[in-house]
Structures are given as C-alpha cells and as structure tokens.
Amino acid sequence: MRLKEILEKEKFTRDDLVTLMKISDSKELDMLYKKAYEIKTEEIGRKVYYRGLIEISNICIKNCNYCGIRKGNCKAERFSMSKDEIMKGVKWIYENNYGSLALQSGERQDEEFTDFIEDIVKEIKKLSNGKLGITLSLGEQSYETYKRWFDAGAHRYLLRIESTNEELFK
Structure with missing residues (x-):
C-alpha cells in the first residue's frame, strides 16, 4: 500500500505530499492522523501551547x-x-x-x-x-x-x- 510506504519515510517528496493532501478515504485519513499525532508526540510531547x-x-x-x-x-x-x-x-x-x-x-x-x-x-x-x-x-x-x-x-x-x-x- 502506497500510503504506508509514504508514512514510514523520514522526508517526503513533492509527490508524497500531493498524495497525502488528496486523501479522502476515512481509513486512510485515520492512518494519516495517527501518524501525525505520533510525530507530534515525539517532537513536543503531549503539551498544549496557548x-x-x-x-x-x-x-x-x-x-x-x-x-x-x-x-x-x-x-x-x-x-x-x-x-x-x-x-x-x-x-x-x-x-x-x-x-x-x-x-x-x-x-x-x-x-x-x-x-x-x-x-x-x-x-x-x-x-x-x-x-x-x-x-x-x-x-x-x-x-x-x-x-x-x-x-x-x-x-x-x-x-x-x-x-x-x-x-x-x-
């Protein structure tokens, strides 16, 4: 599956970003959101900044x-x-x-x-x-x-x- 491959990369290409922005399937969106949350948690923790x-x-x-x-x-x-x-x-x-x-x-x-x-x-x-x-x-x-x-x-x-x-x- 192309989405899984993209989400495992360290750096995205322009084509990767276009693919991610075109996601409309709810299961694929869920995968993207989970990956984004994982990266956010690794980088800044579970904090909220006002x-x-x-x-x-x-x-x-x-x-x-x-x-x-x-x-x-x-x-x-x-x-x-x-x-x-x-x-x-x-x-x-x-x-x-x-x-x-x-x-x-x-x-x-x-x-x-x-x-x-x-x-x-x-x-x-x-x-x-x-x-x-x-x-x-x-x-x-x-x-x-x-x-x-x-x-x-x-x-x-x-x-x-x-x-x-x-x-x-x-």
Missing part, C-alpha cells in the same frame, strides 16, 4: 474584493487600537502563561504604522523579558520593514495569501 491573538486594527489600504475589511467597504466599522490597549492585552497574555502572541491587522505601509509596530514589538519583548514569541500578520511589507520588525524582536510573520490566481486576486 497562542494569543490581538486584532489591532481593521484599517487597510488594499481593496481586495473578497475581503470584508477592504478599503472600499464603507459598511465596515473601523477601529485601531492604541498602544495602551494593545499592551493591556499583551500583559494579560503574558500573565496567563501564553507561549506567544500574534498581532494582526489590515495592511498599511506608511512610516507611522511601521514605527508603531516596531515600538510595540520592543515593548512586548521588554514586558515579557523576551519570553513571549511574537508573530505579526500585517500584510505585504517591504524587506526593510520586515527586517526592522525582526530586529525589534518579532520572529514569525504570517503573510496570508488568499489566492494565487492572478485574475481572482485582482
């Missing part, structure tokens, strides 16, 4: 038709959290022993926003003595902006791509 998410703003410069917070959606109730509001959430996350947090917002690329995020990341590192992991999900940015935020202490970036179909993306 991750805090703070949605800091829904203001966005993009106008992607599929998105509810797109610039042209005048029915969206816009908000943008202050530094104090964000840090209040960060403090709660830290005091409740979460392992990391994610800051998420609509996309902005102006210098004021870049500075604001850099400052927040530094404050999070300071408040948590460097213990909280920081993921940012703030849309497409320049290399320089990603670098500034990384250097400030953010170590993960979630860039959500809703579609790779150019026509649909537009």
Whole structure:
C-alpha cells in the first residue's frame, strides 16, 4: 500500500505530499492522523501551547474584493487600537502563561504604522523579558520593514495569501 510506504519515510517528496493532501478515504485519513499525532508526540510531547491573538486594527489600504475589511467597504466599522490597549492585552497574555502572541491587522505601509509596530514589538519583548514569541500578520511589507520588525524582536510573520490566481486576486 502506497500510503504506508509514504508514512514510514523520514522526508517526503513533492509527490508524497500531493498524495497525502488528496486523501479522502476515512481509513486512510485515520492512518494519516495517527501518524501525525505520533510525530507530534515525539517532537513536543503531549503539551498544549496557548497562542494569543490581538486584532489591532481593521484599517487597510488594499481593496481586495473578497475581503470584508477592504478599503472600499464603507459598511465596515473601523477601529485601531492604541498602544495602551494593545499592551493591556499583551500583559494579560503574558500573565496567563501564553507561549506567544500574534498581532494582526489590515495592511498599511506608511512610516507611522511601521514605527508603531516596531515600538510595540520592543515593548512586548521588554514586558515579557523576551519570553513571549511574537508573530505579526500585517500584510505585504517591504524587506526593510520586515527586517526592522525582526530586529525589534518579532520572529514569525504570517503573510496570508488568499489566492494565487492572478485574475481572482485582482
């Protein structure tokens, strides 16, 4: 059986991954889930890690038709959290022993926003003595902006791509 052979491998090929993603048979899915749990247990044990998410703003410069917070959606109730509001959430996350947090917002690329995020990341590192992991999900940015935020202490970036179909993306 091809599935058993794949699941016994140390590393998967592209074809292996495609095969795994196409599984629809319930018995094969069960085999896949069991193998995934086995690997997870070996690698990190039977722990649960809490991750805090703070949605800091829904203001966005993009106008992607599929998105509810797109610039042209005048029915969206816009908000943008202050530094104090964000840090209040960060403090709660830290005091409740979460392992990391994610800051998420609509996309902005102006210098004021870049500075604001850099400052927040530094404050999070300071408040948590460097213990909280920081993921940012703030849309497409320049290399320089990603670098500034990384250097400030953010170590993960979630860039959500809703579609790779150019026509649909537009």
